[in-house]
Structures are given as structure tokens and as C-alpha cells.
Amino acid sequence: MRVSEIHAPSSLAEVLEQRRRLPEAAFYAGGTELLREQAGRFLRLPPEIISLGAVPELRQVALTERFVEIGAAVTLAEILELRENAVPELLAVALRGVATPAIRNLATLGGNLATRSRFMDSWPALACLDALAEFRDASGSHWVNVNRIADAEGLPAPPAGALLSRVRIPLERWDAIAIRKVGLRDYPAAETAVFALAARAEKGILSEFRLAFAGERSLRLREVEARILGRRLPLNAKERRSFSGDYREAASSLPPGLKQQFGTLVDGALDLLSR
Ligand SMILES: Cc1cc2nc3c(=O)[nH]c(=O)nc-3n(C[C@H](O)[C@H](O)[C@H](O)COP(=O)(O)OP(=O)(O)OC[C@H]3O[C@@H](n4cnc5c(N)ncnc54)[C@H](O)[C@@H]3O)c2cc1C
Numbered sequence: 250m251r252v253s254e255i256h257a258p259s260s261l262a263e264v265l266e267q268r269r270r271l272p273e274a275a276f277y278a279g280g281t282e283l284l285r286e287q288a289g290r291f292l293r294l295p296p297e298i299i300s301l302g303a304v305p306e307l308r309q310v311a312l313t314e315r316f317v318e319i320g321a322a323v324t325l326a327e328i329l330e331l332r333e334n335a336v337p338e339l340l341a342v343a344l345r346g347v348a349t350p351a352i353r354n355l356a357t358l359g360g361n362l363a364t365r366s367r368f369m370d371s372w373p374a375l376a377c378l379d380a381l382a383e384f385r386d387a388s389g390s391h392w393v394n395v396n397r398i399a400d401a402e403g404l405p406a407p408p409a410g411a412l413l414s415r416v417r418i419p420l421e422r423w424d425a426i427a428i429r430k431v432g433l434r435d436y437p438a439a440e441t442a443v444f445a446l447a448a449r450a451e452k453g454i455l456s457e458f459r460l461a462f463a464g465e466r467s468l469r470l471r472e473v474e475a476r477i478l479g480r481r482l483p484l485n486a487k488e489r490r491s492f493s494g495d496y497r498e499a500a501s502s503l504p505p506g507l508k509q510q511f512g513t514l515v516d517g518a519l520d521l522l523s524r
Pocket of ligand 1: 275276277278279280281282283284285301321322346347348349352355356357358359360361362363364365368369370371411412413414434435436437
């Protein structure tokens with residue numbers, strides 16, 4: 250039988266010290282992703298584990314007028330229990346769509362965002378909200394825009410070996426938001442992905458338009474968003490056709506089922522701006 254060495258630090262400083270000593274160790278938060286596909290009698294765990302569940306600094310939530318800061322080891326269920334308006338609706342809806350209540354009681358925001366095998370459900374909402382993630386390693390603390398957790402190919406790229414310590418989410422007014430999960434609902438399958446949209450207008454002019462889609466790969470087209478921004482609402486039929494075409498073209502690399510659903514969701518979002 251293989252034995253895993255489990256370390257249970259009780260402060261952030263201890264986590265970082267253990268990470269320095271054990272660069273290959275896996276961080277274990279809720280464990281729901283690490284253990285996801287294990288149905289056998291015995292669990293298989295990485296040889297060295299740093300458990301994050303008892304680290305108070307990673308379990309804190311700080312709320313200001315401008316943002317909410319959520320520790321990486323706060324569970325999805327705990328986030329959903331925060332008081333009204335403490336969490337942007339876009340994120341709350343995305344988190345309610347994750348798995349089942351039992352899983353959400355264990356699963357953490359940090360684990361959801363730091364998973365490398367695919368994008369999990371929080372990424373599209375956090376990307377639209379322009380959230381920042383704080384990563385810590387031997388060289389100190391680095392704030393990274395959640396959009397940069399995706400590489401040029403649209404694959405997940407959280408900084409290797411670093412601890413995700415907290416996520417800072419701006420609290421802003423949105424005039425239109427949309428979040429839809431497509432594919433298998435309660436499980437991250439190949440054809441499961443999440444679509445998110447956040448838009449705002451000032452005096453009839455579109456001042457913010459952010460659209461993100463992610464499953465095994467992510468899609469966020471900043472250049473199309475830049476072309477949509479500044480348009481007078483409602484969009485006319487020609488504008489709608491043009492932006493829809495741009496998004497559909499960019500989606501050509503998605504699996505066929507997802508490509509079609511993405512196109513329909515984009516058209517729905519553009520429809521919203523055309524009324
Ligand atoms: C039945 C089932 C259904 C699921 N359905 C969904 C779903 O619908 N949507 C969805 O999004 N997910 C789903 N998941 C996956 C998983 O539950 C979530 O993604 C969850 O948020 C992962 O968090 P965790 O704390 O359990 O992560 P863990 O399993 O503890 O860790 C996941 C990965 O992140 C790393 N990690 C964890 N915390 C940190 C940190 N602070 N810093 C750096 N690295 C870290 C770990 O080393 C590991 O590689 C499902 C899982 C199961 C078992």
C-alpha cells in the first residue's frame with residue numbers, strides 16, 4: 250500500500266515554509282477535485298500533501314464598499330451564505346451551478362480556480378468581473394487578473410507551484426448579466442462549459458461588455474469586446490450580425506456540440522442589447 254505524507258499547517262507562514270521544503274507537494278483544500286474520479290475502495294493521493302483547511306488566513310472574507318476578498322479555502326457553500334450583495338450575482342449563480350450541496354460544502358473557491366486539468370465553473374464569472382487572484386510563493390505575493398490564469402491557447406495556467414491565497418472581486422453595478430451552464434450539469438465533463446456575460450450602459454452608450462466561456466478551454470475575445478464598447482444601444486441588425494460572426498468564427502475550434510450552444514448564447518446576449 251502506498252502511504253502519503255500529509256502536512257497540516259496552521260498558519261499561512263507555515264504553508265509557505267512547507268511549500269519551500271516540499272516543492273512537489275500537492276495543496277489539498279476540499280479534496281473534491283483531487284479525489285473526483287476515484288471510486289475504488291482505497292483513495293489514491295499524491296505522495297506529499299499540504300492541507301489548507303485549517304489555515305485561518307485562507308478562511309477569511311473581507312468586504313469593503315468596492316470589493317469582496319475571499320480566502321482560497323472558503324467553501325462554495327460558505328460563499329453562498331454570505332449576506333446579500335456581498336457576492337456579485339454573476340458569481341453566486343455560477344457557484345450554485347457547481348455539483349451538489351454536499352460537494353459545495355467541501356469544495357473551495359481556491360480549488361475551483363487553481364485546478365489545472367480544465368476550467369471549473371467559477372472562472373467565466375470571475376473573468377467577466379475582472380477579479381484578481383493573489384498567488385504566493387518564495388518570491389512573495391503576486392496579484393494576477395483571473396483572465397491571465399488562461400494561457401495563449403486558452404488552457405488553464407495558474408502559476409506553477411504557487412499558493413492561491415485569496416480572490417479580490419470588484420463590486421460594481423451591472424445592467425445586464427447572464428450565466429448559463431451547458432452540457433452535463435453537475436459534473437465537469439468534456440462538453441460541460443459555462444457562459445458568462447456582464448454589460449453596463451451609461452446614457453444609452455455601452456460602457457462595459459465582457460463575455461467569457463470556458464470548459465476544457467477558455468474563450469474571451471478582448472478585441473471584439475473593444476469593438477462593441479462605445480456603441481449606442483440598442484445595437485442594430487448589422488452590428489449584431491457582425492459581432493455574432495466574430496464570435497462564431499472564434500468558436501470554430503470548440504467541440505461541435507459546444508460550438509453550436511456558444512453561438513446560440515452569444516446571439517441571445519446580442520439580442521439583449523438590441524432591445
Ligand atoms: C461529483 C463531482 C461533481 C463536480 N461537479 C463540478 C461542477 O459542476 N463544477 C465545477 O466547477 N466543479 C465540479 N467538481 C470539481 C470540484 O468539486 C470543484 O472544482 C471544487 O471547487 C474544487 O475545490 P476543492 O477545494 O475541492 O479542490 P481540491 O480537490 O482540494 O484541489 C483541486 C486542485 O487545486 C489545487 N489547489 C487547491 N487549493 C489551492 C490553492 N489555494 N492554491 C493552489 N492550488 C490549490 C490542488 O492541489 C488541486 O490540484 C465536481 C467534483 C465532483 C467530485
